[in-house]
Amino acid sequence: MGRKLPPFAAVRAFEATARHMSVKAAAVELCLTPSAVSHQIKALEGFLDTQLFERWGNRIAFTLTGEAYAGKLTNLLDALIEETEAVRAAPQPVRVLSTPGFAARWLVPRLPKLEFASDIRLRVSNGAPSLDFATNDADVVIQWSDRPTPGLRVAPLMASSRYPVISPALREREDVQHPEDLLRLTLFYDQTDDAWHEWFAAAGLAGADLPPGPTYPNCELATTMVEQHQGVSLAYDAMVRRTIVSGRLQRLFDVTTSPMAIYAIACPEARADDARIAAFRNWLRAEAAAEGVMPEQLHSAAE
Template sequence: MRLPPLNSLRAFEATARHCSVNKAAQELHVTPAAVSHQIKALEEFLGIELFKRLPRRLSLTPAAEACLPKLTAAFAQMAEAVAEAQQFANAGRVLVSAPPALLSKWLIPRLSDFQTRHPEIDLRLSAKQTMIDSLREETGQTVSLLEEADLAIRFGDGDYPGYVTHKLFPSYALPMCSPKLLQGEHPLHTPEDLRYHKLLHYAADDATDAGRPDWAAWLKAAGVRGVNPRRGPTFNHVMLAMQAAEDGLGVVLGIPLMATAQIAAGELVVPFPLSLPIGASYYLIHNQAVEQEAGVKAFRDWILDHARNEPWREPPQAPSTGNAQMVL
């Protein structure tokens, strides 16, 4: 038996299900005229009338009512078949979304280890500012927290109902600078020595700065007086301010997770271990439905292992130094 064109059957099924040409057109992402043309072509092919055109509505003929359930079931089966085929195509592919700074400064430098352990997995990475909760709220986004990714690293409060959630790191800031500043005419030995050095700032224009402490808060916590907390240059992102600190321009309240390589190489040092918390943390999330998928499980276990063993995962313990009682 020769079958009619699939597009004509699809147009009829959608129109019959909705009893509306306009709604069918919206579902199929075509114009109402295109739907009407496909239905007319199908009626000519079959030699029967499928709809009774009544004022302001459509009514199915007995022939249309008879074939609609089987067509609907057939299209549902085709959709399932395509989805199953795609599962084979995507079996070794895992998409991970994360905030840009964490992705570039922490995750990417460690990926060679993941590739060595799991060469069979095609890992795809996406840097998205909307992985930051406060920015997502500001832009009014309402799509899935994963945004089509298999796993996502979110920067927020950890309240993600309906998702499997793992806390990776708390977020905190502490002074960081070039080792050059520990020497010279005014070596940086105590917090009071900050009066001789530029303080580097970053503005809260970027949502990654949300809840961050500033120099006024840090100096107060350290018990330091007589240091102007507002002097020094300001950058519009924490990574720029940390780069300036690495170049010896001053001292920044940096985020050590974003500078683990520079700290390990001695390009940045932490002169004082007093840290202050930032009002958000990093969380790994994914759907319950994919929890046992091989690629998702492999990446989840791998990143949780690295997070547990991250030297800067927790704030350092600060001893008392001079007049500053550094209690975390």
């Protein structure tokens, strides 16, 4: 059964009147007419089935029940105000939606360096993260594109070239020494922006008949399969540097594809300058800049 609570407007009218011992003063505080305050108090008395004030014309005095009830209500409302202000003053979490690869290989390892990392609420999307902020329950989306979108502020974050990666165990087992050795292995293909033909052309094998292999909807699935010694993927340098340093993957050869923009930060234009969102966006871009993978850095290097 639901709680049988008194009408809150009537409680406020009675408590304010009890503090001031004046209907008129309570009316001023509540921005009501004295008549409206009196009606609210009578409604509360009807709800409680007891009298809270004695009345003589414009003068009032507590009944014993009214005096005891007023003291308890004032304490309760003071506590309610205190708790409400504490919630309002507390930092609100930043809700972040991203791809699995970005979350696992780039963002999560760096989060401990962020001052308010404990206030980040991270979710990953199985496909391209939704940019419909009315329904995606996010404040910030890390998206696979930097194209302008009406109503959103989109800040380019990351660009990267690609090169083949392999597990140390598979490389040793298959004795991979030259680019042409990849043509006898299982290659993993990207559903979006696959670039194996570009890479083989840069390696001097233009027009090579590429071996069959599974196509994955995102680069994270392909990279995970490589870590399990199942084949070779064309990985984004910006995303796998730490994994290579850890020894779980090895880079193959010095040949790379041309750098391309891969990630951007999107948020509603109306909230783009909120302190927490702006701080998170600036931190992300500073981290990318420190690694030299901001799109403008790679563009300048190419010039």
